[in-house]
Amino acid sequence: QQQVKQSPQSLIVQKGGISIINCAYENTAFDYFPWYQQFPGKGPALLIAIRPDVSEKKEGRFTISFNKSAKQFSLHIMDSQPGDSATYFCAASIGSGNTGKLIFGQGTTLQVKP
Amino acid sequence: GAVVSQHPSWVICKSGTSVKIECRSLDFQATTMFWYRQFPKQSLMLMATSNEGSKATYEQGVEKDKFLINHASLTLSTLTVTSAHPEDSSFYICRTSGSSYNEQFFGPGTRLTVL
DSSP: OOOEEEEOSEEEEETTSOEEEEEEEOOTTOOBEEEEEEOTTSOOEEEEEEOTTOSEEEETTEEEEEETTTTEEEEEESSOOGGGOEEEEEEEBSOSSTTOOOEEOOOEEEEEEO | OOSEEEEOSEEEEOTTOOEEEEEEESSSOOSEEEEEEEOTTSOEEEEEEEETTSOOEEOTTOOTTTEEEEEEETTEEEEEEOSOOGGGOEEEEEEEEOSSTTOEEEOOOEEEEEO
């Protein structure tokens, strides 16, 4: 119930291509779905987040698509660049304020080839 | 600039010693702090949640006597790994949470290596 399942585990994309990472969850009480980017030896940094009352959110080259009925959400990185090469984590929580306990997916290592 | 700092950024210690890791929120009052552990090429696992002035709540399987958490002020939380062993070697990351939706930040992490 508390799990967030993420796929694929690793992804190789050519520069300029679209990177797509998927996540699925079971707990319908989750109400906040962020994506994080992490470079080696660094803490995760928030990329973009969505609440279940919208189906899509776009910020620059990053888009979250959210399917509430399927309990799935995905991250799309348009025009992928070598600098986007990192590990990406989806997460979910109940309550995004000071009670928000994030449950993370397993992570996806993205490599963007020049 | 960084809004959450961790100190030290890395530490190497001998087996059996205790190590204290500090997490500071620099620009806001962190009413809640979360501590995560991340093994190489793995996801972040929540260890415990602490609210300022209260005892920490530990996740199942995390030994509270081994991983001591103190959240004495709204800007500082500490994690002490007591009697560290090689299997405690990991990347420890704090996450702060303030009173608003936007006040959620991860620290840069602390790499602990126990010899």
